[in-house]
Amino acid sequence: MANKRVYSFGGGKGDGHGSMKNLLGGKGANLAEMAKLGIPVPAGFTITTEMCTAYYENKGKLPKALIDDVKSALKKTERVMKKKFGDEKNPLLMSVRSGARMSMPGMMETVLNVGLTSKTLPGLVKKSGDERFAYDAYRRLITMYSDVVMEKAAGVEPKDGEGIRHKLEHAMDALKAKKGVTEDTDLDVDDLKGLVDEYKKLVKKTLGVEFPDDPMEQLWGGIRAVFQSWNGKRAIAYRQIEGIPHDWGTAVNVQAMVFGNMGDTSATGVAFTRNPATGEDKFYGEWLINAQGEDVVAGTRTPSPLNKSTKTEDQKDIKSLEEAMPKVYKKLYAIRNKLEKHYKDMQDIEFTIEDGELWMLQTRTGKRTGTAAVRTAVEMAESKLINKETALQRVKPEQLDELLHPMLDPEAESRAPRLAKGLPAGPGGGVGRVVFTADDAAAWAKEQEKKKPEDREPVVLVRNETSPEDVHGMHVAAAILTAKGGMTSHAALVARGWGKCCIVGCGALSIDAKAKKFTVDGKTIGEGDWISLNGTTGLVYEGSVGVLPAQPERNKWYKKLMKWADATRQINVRTNCETPEDAAQAVAFGAEGIGLARTEHMFFEPERVIHVREMIFAQTEADRRKAVMKLLPFQKKDFLGIFKAMAGKPVTVRLLDPPLHEFMTLDDAQKKQLADHVGRSVKDVEARIEQLHELNPMLGHRGCRLGTVYPEITEMQARAILEAAAELGKKKTKVLPEIMIPLVGHENEFKNQEAVVRTVADEVKAKYKLKKLDYLVGTMIEIPRACLVADKIAERAEFFSFGTNDLTQMGFGYSRDDINGFLPYYLENDILPRDPFQVLDQEGIGQLVEMGVQRGRGERPDLKVGICGEHGGEPSSVKFCHRVGLNYVSCSPFRVPIARLAAAQAALENPRKEVKAKAKAKKKAKAKAATRKKK
């Protein structure tokens, strides 16, 4: 490996720069960048991510050359900081922090105060002039180091409550109890001295080795621990959720310590250059006087606001940094402006004030809610800090989800019994039953999965504070509520990342997690009780408050962004729905048509399904036809409703798809009812059910295989669709039905079904005395073979719609209903990078899609092509669809805005040369059509 292994920064210089994130991690790259910008940064150096990879490749051995490089980088740091590492008189202390390419907050380890030993301690005491501070630093080092390096990184696995950190904290609590105090700060220097001795003994006793007293040993221990934590359980779990590759590795940032806990002229804080919850253009942050950074993040002390303008009503009497240290604040504010101007994006910064001197410890792109992302992007574009294209790229399409989520019904909320108020960390409304541990939340959610979606009951996870160990429970909870912590606490950061409703720092809550209850304001809320959260205001209510659908149309920034997106994107966005109500909702969300209306849902209503069953029983074609035709008026009514709601936008209707046995799951009473209805015995009914049984219904008698064997079903459905269209057409309502034949695998299937539809169309035209009846006949491409022979199918099919759900099932050979035996294992063990039912497998199934498009268009250049599988609303899949030339994607109503934005981003990333192509295609289409006629 010939690359540079260690990059130094500090003193206005930096070996690296901001764009070297892959090599230096986000934190390291930005430290170098800040140093170069002349921003005060404690000096230090970054060990590259490549060293992490090397560490794992060499089974934990570090390259020898690295050891030399670190030594010389340490020398540089000593020169800039004018202190010496391990020096007895003027000791330099270092922090050792992780820093991955993408932020993984709290998922990896940090060790602070490295270099403090029995020899350097007196030097620190003397230099700082604060014996208590020095011993407190030593105490912190021992706690952190023994846990992170000596226990975790060494692979020791203590039982619950027997970890070294727990034991040390217990010793401190015991001491406080003995002294009758509650705060750490109430312990004096002698207490701390005793505690340090006790700590060392506990370490020896618990872990069997002495606490290391050599600064270099401490440093290497810290570096190894960071590398080791890259493959810790939490980190792996986080990467799986976030889709971060496991082979990236982390960098290690070794940086001179600066102390925010050296008395009342010291402080520490974190801030966002704008409000990360709302996106408002106000400097927004929190600080703690006489504290170290971890105190803010851990949420053990509730911090103060940064400035006057962001104080809430409750915080009136608390001093902001602006008031407490106006000069330092002014400096910080200037840095805030410099950073935003330089990075052209909202920044998340950490700073420490050591004895009145401001040090910047970190800057990175700030995580924000979807609401904030939209507002920030739009406002930055409007102020010309960025252009519109960048603004569109700034918002992750998934983030819009949050704007589209329901909120508490204000009416009901005004009457709801208020329990408490906390910090509004994640906007939107969240209602659910209370649980007190992440495991309970996960177990509850798993239980709910067995129920029908409409019967599922959500949970709200209530904790004192959350830690990375809780992410699995937080992920499944409808909302999160914590008693401690601020807007930048773990719970707040994580929930905001997911766009989840979250309230933190709700101090009025007294939680007894063991007894599974909390009390607030004299009331006791136990496990399973309903509560409701308004994550936008921070208010918590007792009971279940009604929720209202999201109203993104009231958000002007959202509206502007979507306008830009619509002007940018080059493909259409349709929706999958089958009721007039959903259709209206989807149109409100910007749907430009229906890409998939499933007709089988219309078959299941009790007054209809009896005819379906009668049809299944028919012995002759005539009887079958008679039964089927009873469904005609129902289906026609359905289509009239949908067509009206879509007001002339194209509507793709899929003909009956599921196997007939899906209509024949009957209890005894239903069997009897059916037997009576068709004049047969219950035995006959049971025999027919048995006859319809299939071993692999997924691959059975369904889709167009039904319509081919029972053409009267196709005939009835075509008639319902076309008569509805004809009737509305007579009334001058524009209607464009696209009749979709499902599950075609051979062109003859399509030919057969198309003929049935065309015959019906001619009859409908005659019946309604129409000169013209606009409709298309096309097919769902969802069988692998269909992609291979798409050219032949396109000879007759006027449109394709990719059914990527089934295509994934058959292409992978996975039954979606049966993947639980192996898919979780596959994802955990990296056999598959993603669940292919969530994110389209572009490598494999994507090839089939692309092949289908190319071959289809090769035969019919003006072939309309879309996608109606669930992937149609997943951003990376939408981008794929744009790239391979689809005309539209179709997704559930709530995913429509997401698809619109994803499509816009796709157009920016891979613009299509549409105009030229369109003209060419038109010409080719004409020629092909002429050839077809000759045939």
Added chain:
Amino acid sequence: MANKRVYSFGGGKGDGHGSMKNLLGGKGANLAEMAKLGIPVPAGFTITTEMCTAYYENKGKLPKALIDDVKSALKKTERVMKKKFGDEKNPLLMSVRSGARMSMPGMMETVLNVGLTSKTLPGLVKKSGDERFAYDAYRRLITMYSDVVMEKAAGVEPKDGEGIRHKLEHAMDALKAKKGVTEDTDLDVDDLKGLVDEYKKLVKKTLGVEFPDDPMEQLWGGIRAVFQSWNGKRAIAYRQIEGIPHDWGTAVNVQAMVFGNMGDTSATGVAFTRNPATGEDKFYGEWLINAQGEDVVAGTRTPSPLNKSTKTEDQKDIKSLEEAMPKVYKKLYAIRNKLEKHYKDMQDIEFTIEDGELWMLQTRTGKRTGTAAVRTAVEMAESKLINKETALQRVKPEQLDELLHPMLDPEAESRAPRLAKGLPAGPGGGVGRVVFTADDAAAWAKEQEKKKPEDREPVVLVRNETSPEDVHGMHVAAAILTAKGGMTSHAALVARGWGKCCIVGCGALSIDAKAKKFTVDGKTIGEGDWISLNGTTGLVYEGSVGVLPAQPERNKWYKKLMKWADATRQINVRTNCETPEDAAQAVAFGAEGIGLARTEHMFFEPERVIHVREMIFAQTEADRRKAVMKLLPFQKKDFLGIFKAMAGKPVTVRLLDPPLHEFMTLDDAQKKQLADHVGRSVKDVEARIEQLHELNPMLGHRGCRLGTVYPEITEMQARAILEAAAELGKKKTKVLPEIMIPLVGHENEFKNQEAVVRTVADEVKAKYKLKKLDYLVGTMIEIPRACLVADKIAERAEFFSFGTNDLTQMGFGYSRDDINGFLPYYLENDILPRDPFQVLDQEGIGQLVEMGVQRGRGERPDLKVGICGEHGGEPSSVKFCHRVGLNYVSCSPFRVPIARLAAAQAALENPRKEVKAKAKAKKKAKAKAATRKKK
């Protein structure tokens, strides 16, 4: 349509020639060819197959131009035959016959004596000088025409026993009964005159119209009837079985009548230029004196042998044509030689002798048994009539099936109670229960399908004679036995075509089909009784005689042909089997290795399956491993046996494939046993069974998905295979195991499983102290996605074997277990041309295979590629495999010779430039391997 519509022949001239079969049909083309060869052929003309297509396209309307063409062709015929159609004094009578591109014996209609009317009848009487003959001809015309043209072609559908033919025959039978005679020939001229009158009345009464008395009306009626019969039910059914496209259409041959029934100087006959059952080079045929051709084919009179040398013992006293009409026979024999020399193949001819004059009515390539096909081809090549390549192409690979079929055990046969002797029409042995109607045969066969293959009981169809209406029953019967008919009767022709055991003309049988029994030699055999047939000798036995496997190795012609095939083919042929016995059988049949040994079969034995179930129950990996490892000694023993039997030939072993629930189909006693064995309750057992249940097991937790989640299974199997190989290797026995990972869809699955195998291999090498252990690790390509990413899989996989069964299931989205709901309909209605599980769908699934080969070889040019789906033994699929570059096909032992011959034919049709390509591939492979190492 600018093409010639009508082609004349006769008088030593012909408009067409022998290679115009597509346009003129086989019969028409050969009539023209014979005419040109100077062979005496009654003059006439052929209406092209294009006219048939036009007939259907124009919904039954004939082109006007055709009418004129027919008229002028008729004039030519009149000139050559020196008679006039419709002439009262010297009337020309015509036959109207079908003639498709490929022979469809008895499937379409024929009308003879066309042109005989009340006006021309006296002329025929006078010219022939035989009033009885003339009236008999008229009677025959009325019978045939009223049935074929007036009833069938007109679409009249009479009830059973109420058809016009039945009524006319009934009238004749009544007359014979009244006169106390049994033979038609016992009726005198007055009888026939009366009968003709009665016939005309019956026609009028039954069909409501007069029998047409206009010769041209009769002619056009006949022509239309032939066209119409192309789409008759029987014809369609036959084409489906034989795979003849429905859009070919038939030609119509209109030819001057010559009469074999003009007294004892007249005769008719059919013959083969060589023996169609054995292939022996002897002129072989049958004739009837004073008869028309239909009498021979219908089997109503048993004909006499053609010559002395082909007489059987029983026929000693019957006069052969050679003896009865030596001059004519000599002429015929010369024609036989001329035809074979000209056509260079065995011919099936029809002739008529009219008043001592020989006329050839037809020549066509003779249908023959597989045995005959092989012998004929080899002997013709040896006598230099054809070359070896042609000889190889002459035998349909499927025909070998017959040589490989079992025969009656001679020992048992010698002791079996003989019932009767008939004509040996289809060789081999056939044993089964007696049924008397085709419908009963079909119903019985259907019933048997519900049983396990080893428990199924075959049927023998016993009939007086068979007709095309019986084909469905003949198809499912193990053997066919008829009381009437000769070697060229319907039963004999059809059975021979299928290579089925068949005995005809077994006159000793007295069959009472209504009572479902037959008596012979005083014994009565009823429905359901067992009989045994030796189709090679014609002997019928009572009871079930044991059968012996086929012994093709005793057939010298077969051995020679296969030697030629092996020298010609360019791909290897392996077998699918998993027992040493089957392996030995396959090697005897020429298998060059095992392409698929399924290991799950080895799991099902009672003493083993209990451990499998214990494994399924294990809660921990350790318990699972313990249970699995109990199977190791069993599996190792299995592999030792197979490896020894294959003696160094490659053996591909597939790791466990089926879902675990297949091992958990338990009755109550088994549940109890299992519960006791694993120390759990029956409830637990039932819960586990429930848990394993899958909605679509085909797409569930199976194949490598098992081995990935439970690596100890893969480990145990790899160990069994490799330890067996190592042990034999120690004893200097060559072994080449190829370990096949099933159901790989993503390269990571392969990587994962390969790693397990390689680790085991290293352990085995160490355990047995081996320097080298030869084995390959490869995969079954059976998931569509695997074909798409074959390049990635080939990065590590050393071989591919296409599992086209599953590939077809997933590529089409058909569950083989559930296709009965639609596939029969699809085949009947031409939605699919063939059952894709029988014949590889080259258009769709074939693309996946080809893609897999190309991409796999693109990455690894020396990748070994084979096929182990059932298509590996189907000739057209074998040819496909050759074309797309596979190294081998693998099929069941009994299909091995078929695959060898198909492969040879493929090499002749599309020779590979192997030598060059191999050298190139080797070079490329080296380079790629080097690159892989670097990675």
